[in-house]
């Protein structure tokens with residue numbers, strides 16, 4: 028599948044978190060049903076998962092208007108536009124009131140301010156976006172739904188620990204990227220049990 032990427036968008040090259048997540052999900056082979064992808068960027072993840080038949084349909088959201096336009100173009104070119112709904116959205120806003128079988132977010136992984144770096148695809152100052160994602164994701168999941176997300180040694184471990192106290196969270200894959208000196212991690216989490224149920 029051909030994926031076009033505009034300048035400034037996250038590039039899903041071979042050593043990227045995009046390629047790592049995709050390899051992990053394809054290897055797991057679990058059906059994703061109706062998929063919500065946050066921060067879709069070029070659309071590479073949602074579109075590849077549709078193409079491979081793991082997702083039936085995908086709602087793909089990004090705060091970046093260029094990403095949304097590029098992802099929509101990639102969906103058309105791949106013949107997937109009828110199964111992909113692509114919208115500009117701050118986190119879950121455009122999916123308000125809807126629920127999905129699975130939610131996927133290849134997060135911006137740098138939670139500590141990096142001198143000279145402030146890119147929405149890479150930088151999440153103080154982990155504010157990750158914190159909101161963890162706090163809100165349950166509202167958009169069907170019962171029994173699954174959450175997939177990236178994390179790294181540049182992300183705040185305390186946020187992940189809090190999230191893990193409310194539900195089952197398992198490491199799906201880990202990879203050391205020598206070129207960048209970063210650990211890439213992919214987690215699979217379950218929806219939080221209803222209030223009052225045993226975790």
Ligand SMILES: C[S@@+](CC[C@H](N)C(=O)[O-])C[C@H]1O[C@@H](n2cnc3c(N)ncnc32)[C@H](O)[C@@H]1O
Nearest residue numbers: 037045066067068089090091117118133147148
């Ligand atoms: C690491 S990139 C991942 C892009 C793509 N999913 C991939 O794997 O190649 C993170 C994406 O999150 C998006 N993003 C950042 N803040 C966001 C927000 N508040 N709401 C939605 N998307 C956001 C960025 O624009 C960027 O496209």
